[in-house]
Amino acid sequence: MLPINFDFLFLHLHNYEGIYFFIAILSSIIYFTYLCKENNIDIDKMYEATFISLLVALVAGRLFSFLLWSPQELFSNPIVFFQPWNGGITVAGAVLGGLVTGVIYAKVNKLSFFYHIQYYIPPIVLGQIIGRFGCFLNGDASGKPTDIFWGVVFAPESSAYSNRTTYFTPSLPPVGTSLHPTQLYEIFGNLIFLLIILLTEKNQWITKRRVIWYALWYSTLRFIIEFFRTDNIEWAFLRSGQIICLIGFVIGISLLIWSIFNDSKLDAKEENIARAKI
Numbered sequence: 001m002l003p004i005n006f007d008f009l010f011l012h013l014h015n016y017e018g019i020y021f022f023i024a025i026l027s028s029i030i031y032f033t034y035l036c037k038e039n040n041i042d043i044d045k046m047y048e049a050t051f052i053s054l055l056v057a058l059v060a061g062r063l064f065s066f067l068l069w070s071p072q073e074l075f076s077n078p079i080v081f082f083q084p085w086n087g088g089i090t091v092a093g094a095v096l097g098g099l100v101t102g103v104i105y106a107k108v109n110k111l112s113f114f115y116h117i118q119y120y121i122p123p124i125v126l127g128q129i130i131g132r133f134g135c136f137l138n139g140d141a142s143g144k145p146t147d148i149f150w151g152v153v154f155a156p157e158s159s160a161y162s163n164r165t166t167y168f169t170p171s172l173p174p175v176g177t178s179l180h181p182t183q184l185y186e187i188f189g190n191l192i193f194l195l196i197i198l199l200t201e202k203n204q205w206i207t208k209r210r211v212i213w214y215a216l217w218y219s220t221l222r223f224i225i226e227f228f229r230t231d232n233i234e235w236a237f238l239r240s241g242q243i244i245c246l247i248g249f250v251i252g253i254s255l256l257i258w259s260i261f262n263d264s265k266l267d268a269k270e271e272n273i274a275r276a277k278i
Contacts, residue, residue, distance in 0.1 A: 020134025028127035035119045049105045053098040060097020061089035092244040114208055114266040121210040125194045129187050136183035143180025143228040151178030180228040189221040208266045215252030219245040
């Protein structure tokens with residue numbers, strides 16, 4: 001759990017300051033490209049959708065991060081939004097923004113959203129797994145103090161014991177305190193989901209609803225994990241992160257009900273799908 005990967009002269013590269021973030025994106029793109037080529041999907045069209053959705057996802061993730069975790073900082077100094085070294089990116093907000101963009105892109109280009117999105121879900125999950133590993137090494141997004149045997153003591157200078165404002169936590173845990181490794185909880189949950197995806201890839205009824213299963217699974221997983229984290233603002237009886245989870249879960253349930261009564265609309269329409277030339 002060292003917060004610095006590389007330290008040479010004046011160059012300091014931190015885990016959560018880019019390395020694992022870009023590894024996650026690169027790995028996801030490679031996996032995504034493989035899936036598209038295996039299924040003869042027009043990779044250029046998919047790359048275009050990916051680029052646009054990724055840009056919106058980054059903006060949405062950062063906006064959600066400020067609005068739900070430190071709105072006072074954003075409203076008092078809006079320029080902080082454009083300072084990547086201040087604040088962070090909310091994964092749930094980024095995913096929500098990216099998916100909404102995907103729906104709009106598919107509608108504009110007359111493509112089947114449910115058909116194409118199924119190839120995005122496995123790479124997205126893989127990227128989240130790698131990204132959370134970076135969080136774990138950096139001590140970012142760690143949990144509450146615990147006495148359980150799998151609790152983790154992070155590096156003294158890591159984000160686990162510092163870099164959190166009193167706006168979230170009245171008192172930070174003392175350096176050396178054993179904490180819930182909430183990053184590992186999320187990694188484990190996503191690994192299970194990725195395994196389920198791979199084991200059910202031959203079942204078309206399940207596969208064409210991948211985005212629905214993802215919305216339900218990740219929303220539920222994060223809702224539970226939020227109980228063990230401390231970097232949250234309390235909104236009534238819910239935490240800020242759980243609000244996003246509830247939105248995702250409601251969307252997932254609504255789509256599932258709709259899909260059951262409109263199963264044929266989830267099937268690929270060959271004339272509207274841009275396939276690669278073989």
